[in-house]
Amino acid sequence: MKKKILSLLISSTLTLSLLPNVAYATDSKIAISDSKEQILQKFQGLSDNKLKYDIDSSEGKVFLSGKLSDEEITNNDDALNFIEKNKELFNLDNVQDNLKIEKSERDSLGFTHVKMNQYIDGIPVKDKSIILHYNKDGQATNVTGDVENKISSISKLGDKSITEKDAIKIAEKEFKYKELAYDPKVETVAFIKDGQAYKTYKVNIKFYEPEITNYDVYVEATSGTIINKEDKIRYDGAAKGTGIAVDGSTKPLNIYLSGSKYQLKDTTKASSGSQILTYTANNRETQPGTLITNNSSTFNTTSLKAAVSAHYFAGVVYDFYKNLFNRTSIDNSGMNLVSTVHYGSNYNNAFWDGSQMVYGDGDGSTFTYLSGDLDVVGHEMTHGVTERTANLTYQDQSGALNESISDILGVLIQTYDRYNVKNGGTWEFNSSDWVVGDDVYTPNKPGDALRSLANPTLYDQPDNMSDYVNTSSDNGGVHTNSGIPNKAAYLVAQSIGCEKTAKIYYRGLTEYMTSSTNFLGSRNALVQAATDLYGANSAEVSAINNAYAAVGIGSSTDTVKVTGVSLNRTSATLNVSGTVSLSTTITPADATNKSVTWSSSNPSVATVSNGLVTAKAAGKAVITAKTVDGGKTATCVVTVSGSQQSDSLNEGFDNLVGTSSSISSGIPTGWDISSGIGVYTTSSNSGKSAPALRLNSDGSTVVTPSFDLSGQGTLSFWLKGNSIYYSELLIEKFDGTNWTTIDDISDFPSYGDTLSYDLDKNTKQIRFTYYKYYGYVALDDITIK
Structure with missing residues (x-):
């Protein structure tokens, strides 16, 4: 039978106690x-x-x-x-x-x-x-x-005492490298996995050869087990794509004369403590490499094109964040903007490695010099801004949002430069601008791009939540599903213009988003940012809501959500053919959608239609009312009495509360449950339903209250276990004087099964005793009738 599931950790939408x-x-x-x-x-x-x-x-x-x-x-x-x-x-x-x-x-x-x-x-x-x-x-x-x-509380995977030094050694063994970029940094954090919190050492490992690598490795502190690894490098989605060459246009450069050499070092931002430095890896996979120098102030050779673009565009990115938001460099504390060009041989990628930019030259077919496109440069450097503000986790929706924020601000940075906004130009909105990688991707194919924010479907990205891609690859499809918030941003900019869009997205990112913000959370953050800047009833707030609604996230109008539901009664006792009417109270009272659906856990015992419950046969049924908006639930336990029996028991342990080691409350009246028994709190770990009893210790017992059968009866219960060797569950009956054995089970069903036994009319109680060698057993839905 299905049961109502009660927990102290109940959903926010259920009515809470009014006791303060x-x-x-x-x-x-x-x-x-x-x-x-x-x-x-x-x-x-x-x-x-x-x-x-x-x-x-x-x-x-x-x-x-x-x-x-x-x-x-x-x-x-x-x-x-x-x-x-x-x-x-x-x-x-x-x-x-x-x-x-x-x-x-x-x-x-x-x-x-x-x-x-x-x-x-x-x-x-x-x-x-x-x-x-x-x-x-x-x-x-x-x-x-x-x-x-x-x-x-913190759980343990072992009984060791792993030190920080131990954790570093364990993390280092995960990689092959020539030498580390610096001594590993270690932090102690609680890492949540599979419903448990573990003390871990977060060890940062970074090296440059044989390839640039930057990982956070989480080492559990009592076992040395690595329970997670996170890649800190933020690659562009074009790792396998194509692009166009550096366009050959002349760019003004801020350089530095040192002796007789001119260096690609921009010191004009010195008031903030930031310099722009551009290096070459000389086609090796190393960084930062060698600072680029030239004999004259004119950097006009083919071999310098990639460096010129990287250097100039880094300055544009700096000015964009400084002029619009008073942000001093990526970290807002004046960090140097370091770029390395000519990384590797025919390297078709660009990435932010956690501290600097790195650009490949491309293979000339899929990509040309990746530093040659400002929206690519802006995209990757914005990963750095995100890392030092919201720090959006690079997985699933938050990871796709991470990629989307870089695409959006990358386009805005490019148009900020294209329309000379820095020097008083008009910042125009033009649909053709809302693409990424068009200047470097497939250089031999005019009009192509890596991604389109105006129409993500052109490059195999969804533009609506109805087409969201669920996948385990690419960190949950971060470069695919970013098309959905990208399309929303395009619609926002189309409605209110580029400058307001930039201000709203920057404020939403830096002030209101957190590491776990998902798509709906980003809408909330952006609405709050627009409210701060332009007012709650502004056209800018409407633009955010309308754009997100258009891509299937939220609603364009403010709806009042259902936060809870309750019934006029939580239990009822009926005779066969009897009826009872249940009614719901929806909170808040002005909720937009108050519709509910009704269901019975056991229609053979009781049926329900629009709240009217009809008793069919002896037994118990849980009647559930579920709100259409938000799926909030309330239940009523209906007990149906029949003439065939004078007494019965039916205990699903619905109200038990505890952990896998002890029960804290909810033991039903008359039941004797010894120590060494805990509670399964979810159906996923009990195998059938929850709560369920978990017999952990040797000699732990469960004894029913006394009952009186008018004739022969039936005992049934659900059982699951992983006990092996000499473990056994002894089942006994009591006639008022002596306990006698019903069964002695040593072969437990690993996936759970319901067992039944005949009882004579003299049976007064049932006792379950677990003799443990190794393992556990789960016991639930004990019924006597």
């Missing part, structure tokens, strides 16, 4: 934590019913936009206190221990952005953080969060 929790804020004031529904109602009131939100509390994802506070926030303690008061939105406990402020920055509009990283057992969790934004008046205006609320 008391927590202590960082300033020692008592902060009362309201229920989620109370919090949203408060925010709606403060925002004059214009609150915008996207919440999935079960996954710890929250996006809120509006007026969120009536108390002034002036410092980091106030920011933490705000999250403490509203922690029910995240299903997050113990904010003081779980969150620590990483940075707090005030921007040019007077907004302060407070980023709080999540910790488990004092260890920072990879990619989990909350960002609180408040305006110059101290009012909270936006919260973006992605936290882990199902895991409260």
Whole structure:
């Protein structure tokens, strides 16, 4: 039978308890934590019913936009206190221990952005953080969060004590290299994998030969197991593509005279501490190589074309970010802009390696000199900006968004230069500009490009979520699915122009996106950025919503989402042919779509139609109401009595709460469950349903309450196990005086099975005892009738 699944980590959309929790804020004031529904109602009131939100509390994802506070926030303690008061939105406990402020920055509009990283057992969790934004008046205006609320402690894979030095050695053995670029850097982070959090050492390994490599290697701290590797190099999608040659046009260069030699070194940005330096690898796979010099100030030979383009375009990228956003170089701290050209032999790629740009010459057919296209240069350098701001994880939707942001800003950088915006030119929108790689890809094929933002389908990219490509290759299709947000950006620029588009996307990237932001999250971030810059009811906000709706992400109009559903009753007892009417309450009350669907877990026992339940036969059935919007559920357990039996038991352990080692609450009345028994919390690890009992320890027992059968009865239960050798499950019955054996099972079904036994009318109780040599067994759905 199917069961309702209850968990303390229930989805944000279910109605939460109205009983307040008391927590202590960082300033020692008592902060009362309201229920989620109370919090949203408060925010709606403060925002004059214009609150915008996207919440999935079960996954710890929250996006809120509006007026969120009536108390002034002036410092980091106030920011933490705000999250403490509203922690029910995240299903997050113990904010003081779980969150620590990483940075707090005030921007040019007077907004302060407070980023709080999540910790488990004092260890920072990879990619989990909350960002609180408040305006110059101290009012909270936006919260973006992605936290882990199902895991409260660190798990172990072994019993060793791996040190940082051990982790470095383990990581180094994963690669073959001549020498490392620098001593490996090590950080301790909590890495979440398969529903568990592990203490790991993140070891950064970088070297240049035999090929440039830069990886973060995650080594689990109690076993030395490598549980993940992340490539830090951001290659362009044209690794196997084609392009056109450097165009031969004359470019103004900022160079440096050293003795009698002119160097490709631009020191005009010295006020910010940044220099532009261009090197050659001399067709070897090394970097940075040799600083390019010339006998005269005219760099006009064929062998220098790639370097001229790289050098000039690096300056354009710098000026774009500095003039529009006051960003001093890629890291906003004046880092040098280093480029290496003539990398390798016929190398058909360009990439950002985490600290500099690298360009191949191409093979002359698929690509020409890859430094010859400004949107390619802007694309790759923008990977550096992304890495030092949102740091979008290079996988699946966040990875495709990473690629898309580079494409979008790459095109905007190229048009910024093309229309001479720096010197007062008009920044035009022209559909033909919205391509990537057209100046270097397939040089012998006019009019070709690597990607089109105006029409992604021209180059085998989807332009709508209906055609999203699910794949395990290319880090989840990051260079394929980027076409969807690319098309949205094109539509935005078409609507509001290039300059506003650039400002919105930069602010959305640097202030509101996080490492795990997906496509819908990017829309939320961009809407918030447009709201900051132009107002909540502006044409710019509408342009974002309309563009994203056009590619199948979100809606062009603001809809009120369903956040929860409840029933007028959660249990009912009926006789055969009896009926009961169930009704739903949808929250919030003004939700746009209040439609629900009804289902019964056991139609032979009870059926349901539009909330009317009809009893068919003795037994139990779970009636479920599920909202069409968001898939939120509420359940009612219906027990149907029949004349054939005087007493029965049916326990699916629906209310048990615990872990794989202990049960914390929910043991049904009358049942005797010993220590050494835990709870399976999800159907994926129990094999059938959840919760389910997991018998872990030798001698652990489960004893039913007393019952009285009027005649012969039947015992049935579901069983699964991986026990081997001499493990056994003893099943006994009690007649009021003695326990006698029903069965002694030593061969357990590895995929789960339901077993049944006849009982005589004198049976009063059933006992299950697990004698363990190795392994475990899972026990569920014990029925006696």
